[in-house]
Amino acid sequence: MAIVREGDRIVKRPGLLLRLTLFMLGMGVLAVGQFSLVVAADAPRAATCKAYDKNTELSDTLIVPAMLAPCAPGVSESGASTDIVANLQHGFDLYSWLTFVALNSPADGKTALGSGPRPKGDAPTAWESYKQLPDLMKEDGKPASFDEPVEIPKECGGGVVTPGTLIVHIAEETFNQPFKTGPLIDQNGNYALFVIFMNREMYDFIIDSDLHTRAGQRRFQDKKIEFPMGDNGNEEKKIPPRIGALMIKASWKILKKGEEGKFHAVNGLIYTPGKAGSRGTCVHRTLGLIGFHVAHKTTFNPQWVWTTFEHRLNVPEERETKGRLSKQYSFFNPSCDRIRCPVNEVPKGRWDPAIQPYPEGFRSQIVRVIPVTDDAKSINARALSVPKIKGTVWENYMLVSTQWPTDFRNPVDLAGVPAPTFLANTTLETYSQGTDPQASSSCIGCHLNATTARAGDVNEQVKFSDFTYILEKAH
DSSP: OEEEEETTEEEEEOOSHHHHHHHHHHHTEEEETTEEEEOOOOSOOOOOSBOOOTTOOOOGGGOOTTOOOBSSOOOOSOSSSSOHHHHHHHHHHHHHHHHHHHHTSBTTSSSOTTOSSSGGGOOOBSGGGSEEHHHHSOTTSOOOOTTSOOBOOGGGTOSBOOTTEEEEEOSHHHHSOGGGOOOOBOTTSOBOEEEEEEOHHHHHHHHHTTOSSHHHHHHTTTSOOOOOOBBOOBTTTTBOOBOOOEEEEEEEEEOOTTOBTTBOEEEEEEEEOOOTTOOOEEEEEEEEEEEEEEEEEETTEEEEEEEEEEETTSOOBGGGGGSOOOSOOSSOOTTSOTTTSOTTOOOOSOOOTTSOSOGGGOOOOOOBSSOOOHHHHHHHHHHHTSTTTTTSGGGGEEEEEEEEESSTTOSSOTTOOEESSOOOOTTTSGGGOSSOTTTSOOHHHHHTTOBOOOOSOTTSOOOBOSSOSGGGGOO
16 A cells, blocks of 8 residues: 555555565665665674664663664554554654654663653763754864864853753754744743754765865765665675664753753753854753654655654643643643633744743743644553653653655655655644645655755755755855
């Protein structure tokens, strides 16, 4: 069964491409028409990931120190449902939970998830040691190496970043959501903050390909930009697995006293660079994780696999607001009616994160428009029964869904006919939730428009940047 587009409709019909893809995934080879792809053993690969069996359920035995992220999703069209796509979706959702647990395992590689020194077993995570966008796109064109310690701006005290500390470089993309749709203001009047990370494979590929500068991108014009792909390898052919490119977009809220232990927390250095000779500023705040968006490039998902998690107390679902709500949410006030507090409204006035709290008492009143899927709810419930998750800070997080290409070689739909069709994180795509094909959030559909940097000349040639907007930030 494949999902295909007929006119303006997305429909299901029997097909061989998806079955062929899954079969070839196990073989390590794909052939479609004149296209062939072989996972070659061109060089030794470090053990940066793990090839899990198909539809691996999350369990206590998997939550060990330095848990390795999946190299690529292991999914199966067979399962509890008679709907092949539903069974595949289940496999991708399981993959997402494995990825979430692995990336959030403590950075020291010795402590298991939920066994850290902070309240509710919190600890600095593995992914926080990845490089950020400002580490890559330097004005002098000289980014740090992946292993080089990140320097703390002198306005923040100087030195180098240590585990548990995060520099938030204030720029428009740090507080304004994609396509400048607006900021998100929590119930304390503070801006939500957004930070982008890259793993070693992605970061090094950009530097090695000289794509971190506009000049380097122009020299790359005749080549196709294609990031390293994760794959599960082939044991019979002695081809080891590899992780491929991973990028993470995380959203944070400023925590108030008493919220420790409810959120994964970091020591935040909110740094605003100086302009026109003025000195920069730095504010120290404890930040709590509220959204976790992961994109993973893999061999049989060249449109990437898009995983999105949220804190359980970000917002209620829209249908829940018709009843009585007793919970306190970060971005919704149950005591405020829709006349006084219209939902999903973009903040009015000037957007300036240096001015906190937001003027005139504005607070975002956000609801989730598309409910969390039944499959994600089921897996989330099972995750709560895992002893090494239950009772820790990580029990406060839930999978919203996973978007993946069902027909990744579709010649008509370059997005690969994504499933689900729409996916939004309420903290990262707050104002583009919904099911409108022209306006609603779709990870793959949105990132299909990503290009290299433009120097300001509207006639300058740009090229597709392989589903990442990171390259448009080059100087």
